[in-house]
Amino acid sequence: MSESFPSKASAVIIGGGITGASVAYHLAKLGWQDVVLLERKQFACGTTWHAAGLIGTVRANESHARLTEYSMRLLHELEVETGQSTGFRQVGSLNIAHSAARWEELRRVAAMNNAFGVTRVDTVTPEEVKALFPLIDTSGLIGGTFVEHDGKGNPIEITNAFIKGARQKGALCLEGVRVDEVLIEGGRVTGVQTDQGTIASDFVVNCGGMWARELGRKSGVNIPLHACEHYYAVTEKHELVTPDLPVLRDHDKCVYIKEDAGALLVGAFEKRAVAWGQQGIPEDFSFDELPGHMEEQLMPVLEDAMIRVPMLGDVGWRSFFCGPESFTPDDQFHVGESPEVRGYFVAAGLNSVGIQSSGGIGKVCAEWMHNGHSPMDLWGNDIRRMYPFMGTQAFAAERAEESLGLLYEKHYPFRQFETGRNARLSPVHQRMLDHNACFGQVAGWERANWFAPAGVEPKYEYSFGRQNWFDYSASEHAAARETVALFDQSSFSKYLVQGRDATNVLQRICTAQIDVSADKIVYTHWLNERGGIEADLTVTRQSENEYLVISGAATTHKDLNWLRRHIGKDEFCTVTDVTSQYAVFGVMGPNSRAMLEPLLRMDLSNEAFPFGRSVEGELGYAPIRVTRVSFVGELGWELCVPTEMAIPSFDRLWEAGQSHGLKLAGLHALDSCRIEKKFLHFGHDVADEDTPLEAGVGFVCAMDKRIPFIGQDAIARQKDSRSHMHKRLVQFVLKDPEPLFYHHEPILMGDECVGYLTSGNYGHTLGASVGLGYVKSKEEVTADWLAAQRWQIDVGGKFYEASASLRAAYDPAGLRMR
Numbered sequence: 015m016s017e018s019f020p021s022k023a024s025a026v027i028i029g030g031g032i033t034g035a036s037v038a039y040h041l042a043k044l045g046w047q048d049v050v051l052l053e054r055k056q057f058a059c060g061t062t063w064h065a066a067g068l069i070g071t072v073r074a075n076e077s078h079a080r081l082t083e084y085s086m087r088l089l090h091e092l093e094v095e096t097g098q099s100t101g102f103r104q105v106g107s108l109n110i111a112h113s114a115a116r117w118e119e120l121r122r123v124a125a126m127n128n129a130f131g132v133t134r135v136d137t138v139t140p141e142e143v144k145a146l147f148p149l150i151d152t153s154g155l156i157g158g159t160f161v162e163h164d165g166k167g168n169p170i171e172i173t174n175a176f177i178k179g180a181r182q183k184g185a186l187c188l189e190g191v192r193v194d195e196v197l198i199e200g201g202r203v204t205g206v207q208t209d210q211g212t213i214a215s216d217f218v219v220n221c222g223g224m225w226a227r228e229l230g231r232k233s234g235v236n237i238p239l240h241a242c243e244h245y246y247a248v249t250e251k252h253e254l255v256t257p258d259l260p261v262l263r264d265h266d267k268c269v270y271i272k273e274d275a276g277a278l279l280v281g282a283f284e285k286r287a288v289a290w291g292q293q294g295i296p297e298d299f300s301f302d303e304l305p306g307h308m309e310e311q312l313m314p315v316l317e318d319a320m321i322r323v324p325m326l327g328d329v330g331w332r333s334f335f336c337g338p339e340s341f342t343p344d345d346q347f348h349v350g351e352s353p354e355v356r357g358y359f360v361a362a363g364l365n366s367v368g369i370q371s372s373g374g375i376g377k378v379c380a381e382w383m384h385n386g387h388s389p390m391d392l393w394g395n396d397i398r399r400m401y402p403f404m405g406t407q408a409f410a411a412e413r414a415e416e417s418l419g420l421l422y423e424k425h426y427p428f429r430q431f432e433t434g435r436n437a438r439l440s441p442v443h444q445r446m447l448d449h450n451a452c453f454g455q456v457a458g459w460e461r462a463n464w465f466a467p468a469g470v471e472p473k474y475e476y477s478f479g480r481q482n483w484f485d486y487s488a489s490e491h492a493a494a495r496e497t498v499a500l501f502d503q504s505s506f507s508k509y510l511v512q513g514r515d516a517t518n519v520l521q522r523i524c525t526a527q528i529d530v531s532a533d534k535i536v537y538t539h540w541l542n543e544r545g546g547i548e549a550d551l552t553v554t555r556q557s558e559n560e561y562l563v564i565s566g567a568a569t570t571h572k573d574l575n576w577l578r579r580h581i582g583k584d585e586f587c588t589v590t591d592v593t594s595q596y597a598v599f600g601v602m603g604p605n606s607r608a609m610l611e612p613l614l615r616m617d618l619s620n621e622a623f624p625f626g627r628s629v630e631g632e633l634g635y636a637p638i639r640v641t642r643v644s645f646v647g648e649l650g651w652e653l654c655v656p657t658e659m660a661i662p663s664f665d666r667l668w669e670a671g672q673s674h675g676l677k678l679a680g681l682h683a684l685d686s687c688r689i690e691k692k693f694l695h696f697g698h699d700v701a702d703e704d705t706p707l708e709a710g711v712g713f714v715c716a717m718d719k720r721i722p723f724i725g726q727d728a729i730a731r732q733k734d735s736r737s738h739m740h741k742r743l744v745q746f747v748l749k750d751p752e753p754l755f756y757h758h759e760p761i762l763m764g765d766e767c768v769g770y771l772t773s774g775n776y777g778h779t780l781g782a783s784v785g786l787g788y789v790k791s792k793e794e795v796t797a798d799w800l801a802a803q804r805w806q807i808d809v810g811g812k813f814y815e816a817s818a819s820l821r822a823a824y825d826p827a828g829l830r831m832r
């Protein structure tokens with residue numbers, strides 16, 4: 015492509031930081047002609063230029079581990095390919111622990127990453143820490159972890175290498191071009207308007223870094239992120255500082271230390287950061303520093319660092335730096351096509367790990383554009399996981415201040431955000447408060463996770479062991495199993511699908527047969543063409559041309575997007591998000607029938623009201639929908655109640671339940687019950703790289719429908735080849751009642767690691783930790799084969815015996831629900 019200003023492009027990438035440069039490079043590498051990268055000032059001038067350049071491969075999930083490992087490998091390849099140095103040095107990285115909780119976390123993270131099989135994490139003694147990082151004072155240290163192949167690179171040089179590589183492959187990378195507007199017609203990108211002219215294009219990638227949210231907003235695209243002040247200081251050069259010093263992270267003291275041109279660079283992730291750019295990011299910001307709040311934010315971290323690395327107290331300081339970096343509401347970067355505008359992709363919000371993520375995010379964004387889908391399970395980063403309220407200035411800024419600190423905080427199980435709370439409240443929130451609920455947050459919804467007894471403060475006390483609410487939640491679980499429990503499930507996403515062609519549309523999208531009589535709920539999956547699971551939900555036929563679809567709280571925009579994009583141009587079918595129109599109460603347990611029958615004035619016997627039946631009913635004055643279904647594996651009904659009638663309906667239920675042993679139960683109890691039943695959790699146990707056959711729910715696939723479902727060919731092929739028999743979702747139950755599963759614990763068959771848990775919780779009825787995880791094997795994974803092996807689960811480096819089963823350990827035949 016010539017260097018004159020282009021009139022059209024296959025894709026326009028907005029933002030010439032390291033992320034944009036990587037996207038351009040990867041698109042060009044995929045053979046895209048006429049890729050255009052536009053940078054408003056100079057490449058790398060926003061955030062990239064002042065990044066510390068740490069390259070660490072230890073990650074919280076396998077996809078991220080694979081991507082970071084790719085990024086690192088690419089740094090070597092880029093140098094060879096472009097002749098441009100990346101400054102990459104493989105010096106290793108060291109994390110240290112001086113508290114029992116951090117030590118437990120480091121060991122769990124090491125075990126998890128070793129199970130991913132991407133990087134090797136070794137635990138080391140304080141003496142080994144000293145040998146690796148001689149400048150450290152090891153007093154009070156319990157131990158650490160060391161990753162030999164981690165390192166550091168030069169952010170500007172890496173950006174230049176991407177640009178050079180992209181140009182060599184034909185991309186046009188321009189500096190000094192400002193994008194004023196993304197052009198949209200009929201819900202699709204058609205190009206960009208710049209200060210130098212218009213470029214027509216079907217694809218735009220917003221890699222605008224800290225500008226991305228404001229740029230997105232101009233096109234109605236929601237990209238929640240906000241800039242925060244990030245600090246580091248650099249010492250004078252010192253003879254004891256050698257270039258091969260590993261990167262040191264002391265998370266409890268909020269600090270990282272790396273060698274930087276013969277000096278030490280000391281960076282801070284203080285617990286509560288300061289948001290910056292609240293009035294908007296200045297347009298002319300370029301290679302600028304911020305005045306910051308050095309005394310309050312940086313100095314306390316430096317003082318602690320001087321205790322751990324005493325030479326920092328003696329050496330001179332060359333600079334104290336503050337610069338802006340963008341943080342997202344959940345500390346996860348954003349990637350993927352926006353749900354609002356077709357062809358509008360996002361790759362932004364790198365949460366201070368942009369250099370180590372750059373290769374990976376560029377690759378997945380480019381492949382997503384090229385193939386029309388993500389190349390791996392990236393639901394945790396998919397821009398569709400965001401909600402409009404998260405993009406408000408107030409929320410984005412408040413949450414970013416917490417996100418920065420959370421990077422180095424202990425990642426305790428069940429940890430809840432402290433900021434951005436009370437964004438979305440259940441219609442019966444006040445009743446939950448009155449009953450002493452302790453809330454957690456999903457998709458902004460405040461949800462009762464557990465209930466404290468009267469006189470006990472409903473507040474988490476975090477640890478990696480049994481937390482303060484363990485026994486309370488156990489008794490809620492027991493109520494669901496033995497008497498009756500009420501769960502507020504109002505946060506679940508609900509969509510009304512209506513119209514003459516609604517049945518045909520849903521038949522095509524749903525694996526299950528949904529052309530059923532208008533009194534039935536159907537459990538189904540939505541699959542992609544590859545047979546991977548895009549959604550796990552229920553569909554209730556309400557009338558000939560009307561269906562109520564219910565899925566989890568976190569997936570509203572993903573599901574809506576999937577539904578709407580699969581309605582043909584000529585099909586008459588509308589989709590409405592009715593989440594806020596209904597409260598949902600799950601009344602679950604053996605006493606539910608006796609409790610509800612008089613209240614609903616309905617015959618709820620098995621004959622009159624079998625499992626899967628769903629009809630209209632009445633609860634007091636409220637017209638409601640009554641559905642026999644259960645996510646806890648017990649006799650039970652879900653009641654869908656108009657929002658404005660939720661409180662009186664709840665009060666009637668509560669009163670009626672008193673003589674039946676009714677207890678309010680929270681989401682932690684729900685999860686404990688569902689995992690005992692081996693029910694799936696979308697995003698953890700199943701996602702777009704897993705098929706229903708592998709997950710053990712092949713029954714959701716109706717292969718003989720008049721209208722085949724999306725992914726049916728892939729499922730038919732998998733059935734024929736029996737390849738799913740080599741990857742199966744297995745339930746593990748520990749024999750020792752003490753250790754606790756959370757997620758990602760390695761699965762050992764004999765001495766060999768064959769997978770890891772996708773979800774885990776304590777099964778209070780089974781009396782032990784229960785986990786689900788995929789076992790991949792050369793042999794067919796059958797019940798007999800499982801029974802013939804020795805299974806252990808690695809919990810923080812200790813191995814515990816477990817039973818393994820394809821069927822649920824609790825009520826395998828499902829008799830209690832039916």
Ligand SMILES: NCCCC(=O)O
Pocket residue numbers: 065066067068069070263270281366367368
């Ligand atoms: N930008 C600093 C990276 C922090 C870390 O990797 O720990």
